Amino acid sequence: MSAPGELRSRLAADYQPVRALRSPWTRALAIVPLAIVALIGAQLAFNVRSDAPSLGWLGVWGFSIAQSAIGIIVVGAALRESIPGRHWSSAAIALWVAIPIAAIVVITLVSWEASQVILRGAWWVVAGVCFAGSAATAMPVVAFAGILAARAYPTRPAIAGLLFGLGAGLMADAGWRIFCHFSEPAHVLSAHLAAVILSTIVGALAAVSLSGLRGEEHALHEPVRPRRDHGD
């Protein structure tokens, strides 16, 4: 049995050799330059947090690099999710979401333990700046990760988008915390975490929209059916 004639001619029409995509984890490394920009951007534009001496190198840079690395790994997970047949199970997805959020919480609590700079007055202004800055930093990373994911074939785009949005948010927040010297849990777990959540939502929506565009392409295919069907 060979492929039906009409299907074969359609396949032949745009057939050309392709190079198989590299492994998702390798492809995720493409985002490292953007992760570095996100990591150092805020402190270059503004400054390193004023309580850096009390936190030490590990508390400022070490934790942020670790958080950014987790973000890159989560983007890798999103890229794996974008390959047909290599979906994550529900439990694995729950872990991929829980681990980064737990990382933010732990880093916040440890930083707060080491340096308790209390946020007094105009907290909403600081929260607004951190939320907007962190979210804005995440968007280019979301866009780039979205392109990487779309180059594969995400059959569950919402989940792929959720993961790469979360990874991007993590990377952006990793940079923003180097500038923001308020480790007060109420501040970080509202303003900073909200930016991560926004980035996650934007990632999911962007991936679903891209998939919708691809869906139109899908629907453009007139059915290729053997002539015996429907009297065609």
Next chain:
Amino acid sequence: MADDSRLRELMREYQSGRFEAVDEIYASIAPALRRYLLSQARDGAKADDLVQETFLQMHRARHTYDPSYPLMPWAMAIARHVWLMDRRTMSRRPWAPDDVTAMELPVKGEAASYAERDQVRNALGKVAPAKRDAVIQHHVLGFSFKEIAQRAGIAETAAKLRSSRGMAQLRALLKGGQEK
């Protein structure tokens, strides 16, 4: 079905430029894909359509296949996606009857010159569903091609094509009926 290592090899060849490998891939996995799609769609003709669409999508996504993994889970995931996409597309479509024999048709113009309404209804019942939907929505329900395209999630040109092909098929069926 060819064994897994042979399928991986065939797919690797298909990726790297040997188009003819598609025939052996088709022969090896189309029956399994059809069984799966038939279990979902419960309609043989629909399952055949979906198998073809799955191969088109496999072709588009061939760069995502990693030959160090088995082929079938990859192909099955695409088949499942094709099935879900098709179900979503169908759910967005407006009402279009499967049974057109009881339909009230405002038959006018060239259709009236061919035959009675019953003949039109019977012939319409033989037109392929996608084309029939477009014909009914445009010529009977009065939707514009733009509206049909939006509702079906397809391009306007595809809607026009479906309608014109459906009309051509309808004309041919009516003509055949008259000659008898």
